[in-house]
Amino acid sequence: MVSEKKYITIEDLEKHNKPDDLWISIQGKVYNVTQWSKVHPGGDVLLLNMAGQDVTDAFIAFHPANVWGRLDKFFNGYHIKDYNVSDVSKDYRKLASVLVKAGMFEKKGHTFTYFLCFATLLFIGCVYGVLTSDSIIVHMLSAAMLGLSWIQMAYLGHDSGHYQALATRRWNKVAGILIGNCVTGISIAWWKWTHNAHHIACNSLDYDPDLQHLPMLAVSDTLFQSITSKFYERKLTFDPVAKFFISYQHLTYYPVMCVARVNLYLQTLLLLCSKRKIADRGLNIFGTLVFWTWFPLLVSCLPNWTERVMFVLVSFCVCAVQHVQFTLNHFAGDTYVGPPKGTNWFEKQSEGTININCYPWMDWFYGGLQFQLEHHLFPRLPRRQLRSVSPLVKELCKKHNLPYRSLSFIEANVTTLKTLKTAAMQARGLLWEAVNTHG
Template sequence: MAEETVKKYITNEDLKNHNKPGDLWIAIQGKAYNVSDWIKSHPGGDAVILNLVGQDVTDAFIAFHPGTAWHHLDNLFTGYHVSDFQASEVSRDYRRMAAEFRKLGLFENKGHVTLYTLSFVAAMFAAVLYGVLACTSLLAHQIAAAILGLLWIQSAYIGHDSGHYVIMTNKSYNRFAQLLSGNCLTGISIAWWKWTHNAHHLACNSLDYDPDLQHIPVFAVSAKFFNSMTSRFYDRKLAFDPLARLLISYQHFTYYPVMCFGRINLFVQTLLLLFSKREVPDRALNFAGILVFWTWFPLLVSCLPTWPERFFFVFTSFSVTALQHIQFTLNHFAADVYVGPPTGGDWFEKQAAGTLDISCSSYMDWFFGGLQFQLEHHLFPRLPRCHLRKVAPVVQELCKKHNLPYRSLSWWEANVWTIRTLKKAAYQARDAANPVVKNLVWEALNTHG
């Protein structure tokens, strides 16, 4: 009996070898788990696990999972402990912070943000219907279009929140909130969003693993894209061809116009996923929700009297949502980037390096949906947005303690930083002979030009 209680050990090097299909291991708090079968039904998708297999993933596990998830690990335990398991001082502080937030009930106390936002969305939807159906003036129709764009922004925040944590009383209601706010109201599949967004959180600002930075041929935030690297998320080559060179050379000019049509790309990405051969959770429900959107929206537009009015209605509504697309890029485009897979041992450091916060007054929190606290959200993606402003000073102090960046910029400053980043890559792309070396010298001499 005594022999049965003796612990079995492996090293971190041994753990790294368990990184092949059918033999996928991870470590959490010094214990090794076999996730080879579990990966097929993992609610967060397979990419987030595949990117971290063979590593200690304690910090990422804490960030993404509620306390109840720890009980499910017992069924996956291999019986092995990692003999040289150790956590950095930053990780230990991060885990203590997460534990303290849990003791304070911050993850469970979600406030009434969802109720307020849903009520706001419902009121805006009624205003849009009134503006289109009951009014005849062009100005009223354009105001209705602007309100519809604002509705899409606020509805997307609900979809985002419900995708990260249960904002309703149970999972069924939460799934309903996702499909309603995402698929039905915005026409963007919640399945597509969760697939890409979870990967983005895990591999924040990795050029080849983070899908939110892979916008070739339209945008490139780094000259490293000019080597035609392979996207490990989409499993395809990000070709830096003549078209990409041309478009990227002027990206600092096209940035805002392209954002006005950002929704079209999201519609396309949604359809590509739903019609793909990938395993898509709730595919039928996602299709049904998309069908709802593509029923009510064209019908609404068709109620306008002329084709020019219909065009400008769609253009205005799409252009207003550009504010949200810009916000998403401001949070990351000008932050630090790297090449390669994410690593489990530097979770806090990678999130701090790859994010930018947007400073604003508290009365504007509704407009930004909590995502102006981007670092706080990345560190604690399950934390309800009503608490992000409260925990920001604590996160800032921890960054200061460990000499990590904590960048909180005004909306204007964040735009300046983003355009500067795009401009750097644009000038580097213009040299067809040697796009990187020559222009790096140019940038060194013209940093503030």
């Protein structure tokens, strides 16, 4: 005898949005993932941010087909009453189905191997130049090669972190630790923690950590209200120090990007030393120690402290190109306040991202992230497939009157600087007002 279906409303579902009472729905079926959130491979932040909602589109974006069969053990017997799907979501799901049937998620090609060899050659060239030459010019060229190697390694780490580089989850994890922790010094655990949250809450001022850079940078005057970061669980204080720095951020933007790696190293250290539950903490710590062994040793091989400082600065400045690119993809996008909604997944990804135009022969330089919207909609899609998917995404945006912003590298820089300058002028007004008021 088939039991009668039990139904709850969306309003009932929304009540189950706490860490100790966490329900979600996928395609109208309700799942209790309270315990699963504690061991979720993508971290608990993703589930907590979308707790009490229908998360079908986000689930499709992040999970392969073989995961669907594992949902049954979380099913709590309820279905959503009057379950509705928007036209945008219907088309998004159709497109995702087409890509799956075409095998595009499995067609990884040899991209990872090619670029790993390229990055390794750059790294070897750097070491060779430092160890075998007495020329300061060669040493600075070696530093530049190290910066370029870090850029390519970061793209490979990004690919492995999204499980799109290699065939199995285990090998992607190994690649992430070797590339991220050992070679670049940036923990793959830290990257997953922040990056997955960024994908889910793209351009939410209080939920997306990639927009929370006070006191140095602010993309919206909403941040002047000292809002609370739901990610870091602390107030983003807009104090006099922040007012001062933000007032000149359009002038300090590029210099800040040149030393951005220092912040990433610090963030890695803070996370690995924190009490937060971290997957593979031991491996992440070991990999990070590997980096802080070989990198200081390499720098120490230079003949004097002047060259050593210059070497580090040059490598950081070259790598700044990548940090700039990361900000170009989102700083000038539309922002909002509040948690992400499962019912407007496509819309928020479209509104919060900016693509970078480039010729196919320049794809290596951008690591696939020039197709930022395509990547956000299908984060598991291998980067070699993004260009072929781009026309389909563009057509879907046009159909539903959604933005598909694709700018040249120069245009994206100009647009980002305008966004920063607008916020700077607003902050400057508040700064002068405070000075005149309090002397």
